Amino acid sequence: MTYETATFQAMGTEIELLAAPMLDAETVEQIRLEFEHVEARLSRFRPDSELSRLNSRAGEAFAASPMLLQVLREALYSAEESDGLFDPVVLRAVEAAGYRESIEQVRGSTQVQTLVRRPATYRNVSLVGGMVRIPEGAGIDLGGFAKGWTVDRAVALMDGDNWVINAGGDLLARGDGPDGGGWIVGIEDVFAPANDVAVVRLENAALATSSTMRRRWRTQDGAAHHLIDPRTQRPSETDIVSVSVIAPTTARAEVLAKTLLLRGSIGLTDYLSTNEVATVVMNERGVVTITPAMERYLVA
Amino acid sequence: MAKRPNRYLEARMYMAGGSVGLLLILWSVFAIKDRSFLSQNASATDGQVEAAATAVPAATAAPASSSSSSRSSSTTARATTVPTATPQPQTRSKAS
Numbered sequence: 001m002t003y004e005t006a007t008f009q010a011m012g013t014e015i016e017l018l019a020a021p022m023l024d025a026e027t028v029e030q031i032r033l034e035f036e037h038v039e040a041r042l043s044r045f046r047p048d049s050e051l052s053r054l055n056s057r058a059g060e061a062f063a064a065s066p067m068l069l070q071v072l073r074e075a076l077y078s079a080e081e082s083d084g085l086f087d088p089v090v091l092r093a094v095e096a097a098g099y100r101e102s103i104e105q106v107r108g109s110t111q112v113q114t115l116v117r118r119p120a121t122y123r124n125v126s127l128v129g130g131m132v133r134i135p136e137g138a139g140i141d142l143g144g145f146a147k148g149w150t151v152d153r154a155v156a157l158m159d160g161d162n163w164v165i166n167a168g169g170d171l172l173a174r175g176d177g178p179d180g181g182g183w184i185v186g187i188e189d190v191f192a193p194a195n196d197v198a199v200v201r202l203e204n205a206a207l208a209t210s211s212t213m214r215r216r217w218r219t220q221d222g223a224a225h226h227l228i229d230p231r232t233q234r235p236s237e238t239d240i241v242s243v244s245v246i247a248p249t250t251a252r253a254e255v256l257a258k259t260l261l262l263r264g265s266i267g268l269t270d271y272l273s274t275n276e277v278a279t280v281v282m283n284e285r286g287v288v289t290i291t292p293a294m295e296r297y298l299v300a
Numbered sequence: 301m302a303k304r305p306n307r308y309l310e311a312r313m314y315m316a317g318g319s320v321g322l323l324l325i326l327w328s329v330f331a332i333k334d335r336s337f338l339s340q341n342a343s344a345t346d347g348q349v350e351a352a353a354t355a356v357p358a359a360t361a362a363p364a365s366s367s368s369s370s371r372s373s374s375t376t377a378r379a380t381t382v383p384t385a386t387p388q389p390q391t392r393s394k395a396s
Contacts (some may be wrong), residue, residue, distance in 0.1 A: 003390065018391055041328030144396055169394035176392070188390030199389055242395055299387055 003162075003178040006097040010035035011043070011147050012102060013168030020162045020178035035167075036155055038150045041067055042142050045102055045229060048267030051140060055091060072127060075145050078255045081120035087230040089125060092116045092138030096226045097235050098217055106217045113219045116233045144170065144224075148208060150232045150255035163236035164202075169209045172250045184299060187280055190242045192215070197288050198280050200297040202246070208253035209262050211242040229262050238264040239284050246278040246297060 003020035015035055017028055041050045054062045064072070071108040075088040098111025121137035134140060140147075148170045155172065158165065162175030164183050177183040182201030189195040190213040200207070212235075215226040229236040243261040247253035256277060260268050265283060272279075278293040290298070 005391075013396065016391060147396070164391055164392075166391050169392070170396045171391065171393060184387045184390045186392040188392055188394045190395045193394070196389060196392065199386060207393045209393045209395050214395040244393055 002210045003177040004183070007149040008032045010044075011150070011167065011168050013191050015162075015168070016166040017158075018164040018166070019160060019184070020175070021160070023163070024159060027157065029084060031154050031165070031204040032155050032159045035150055038146065038153070040066070041065065042146045044073065044139075044141050044143075051142065054132060054134065055139040058134045058138050061131045061133050063131045063272050064132045066130075069127065069132070071142060071146060071149050072125075072132060072140070074149065074251065075140075075142060076116075076122050076127070076147070078251070080125070082255060082259045084121055084123070084230055085262055086145075086172045086255045087122050088142055088145060088227045089122050089134065089138050090230055091141040092130050092137065093119065093141075093168075093228045093230075093233040094141050094143075094226065096233070097226075097228065098227050099215070099224075103215050103217070103226075108217070108221060111224070113221050113224065119233045122274055144208075144210070144254050144258065145251060148206075148250035151206070151250040156228065167250075170206075170207070170250050170254050171202075174204055177201070180257060187244045188242075189287055190282060196288065197242075197282060198244075199299050200294070200295065201299050205246050205297075206248065206250040206253045207244060207246050208250060209242060209258045210238065210257035212238070212256070212261070213241050227258065227261060236262050238262060238265060240268065240281055241284050242280075242282040243268075246294065250256075 001021055003018055004023040006017045006023055008015050008028070010032065015031070017023060017031060019027075040046065043049045044051055044055070047050060050065055050068050053199075054064065054068070062260050071297055072088075072142045077089050093116050096114045096116050098113055099106055110210075118137050120135040124135040124138065125140075126133045136176040147167045151165045151167050151170060151172050154165055155174070158174070160175075162177065169188070171185065173183040173185070175183075182203035185200050185207060186196035187198045187200065187209060190199045190211045210227065212225040212227055216223055218224075224235045227236050228234065229238075238261055240261050243257045245253045245260065247256055256279075260271065260277070260279060260281070263271055268281065272291060276293045278290060278297060279291050280294055281289045281291075
């Protein structure tokens with residue numbers, strides 16, 4: 001059986017749609033509009049987005065739209081579940097690390113790193129009724145979480161029951177693929193992006209990859225990256241460079257990939273000794289570890 | 301005068317006859333032993349062929365979708381031993 005693909009740009013990345021046997025143009029357009037709609041509300045790079053307005057009114061009660069309330073509830077739930085290792089209230093730390101504009105602009109010059117004076121956490125955010133209040137001086141960055149959340153949200157717009165939505169590496173697969181047995185997905189080798197460290201078959205599952213190697217820039221103190229460790233409020237100093245996770249939803253896979261990476265090798269080993277996670281981990285020496293839960297997905 | 305029997309000639313005839321008989325006996329014994337050896341060897345060879353007959357297909361390709369139920373278990377084994385080409389990814393999870 002054959003399948004069709006379509007791509008477009010949104011959220012600072014490439015969105016790819018695949019469907020078997022066919023992908024109709026109207027569905028592609030609906031998905032594109034949905035990504036644009038969410039980006040317009042949740043991007044921290046757009047001064048007129050609802051998220052930017054919330055951040056600019058930190059310390060005040062803010063009447064949020066149902067969409068913002070929904071994504072914030074889910075992000076705060078994930079923060080609680082990870083005991084704060086995932087925390088959307090890291091915007092000031094991301095900016096302090098030098099990531100104040102789009103990644104293309106940030107890479108263009110050496111950034112000045114500063115320190116966050118009064119760090120806040122997700123525990124300081126209140127959601128009461130339709131009102132949101134974040135601590136004064138704090139800010140929310142939904143970044144990768146919003147991307148995965150939008151993929152999960154776009155499910156309702158997809159036609160048929162055999163397709164993939166891939167938002168820059170965070171993807172959700174439905175159905176058994178064009179040839180049965182699942183959609184075949186490569187997991188990028190961050191040291192050699194043309195190669196894959198593993199190839200998996202996905203059927204009704206999500207996959208996300210987090211890495212310290214992709215969004216990097218120069219600072220006066222050396223290289224920095226976008227994955228902030230909420231415990232230090234600085235780019236993480238983990239010995240892991242890439243984590244890919246398979247989970248039921250894209251947002252869940254994204255949070256797990258990020259938090260496993262932040263744990264570092266020792267913390268990750270502890271976590272995996274009591275939690276079964278299908279994951280592929282690569283450390284800074286290029287050593288790849290594949291958990292037993294991931295093995296059943298592997299085709300290479 | 302009656303001819304005196306040639307005892308020497310008689311003895312030689314007996315010896316020659318005895319030797320021939322002994323050779324026949326020895327030949328028979330070796331012939332029986334050879335038959336026994338050959339038949340044992342032949343059955344061992346047959347066993348090896350049978351073993352090879354089961355082993356050789358296991359190392360050669362057979363599609364995993366072979367349908368005969370009596371062959372299905374060995375087909376499964378073949379599927380694990382035969383190297384297959386890595387499928388090309390239809391999409392990729394890039395680092396983000």
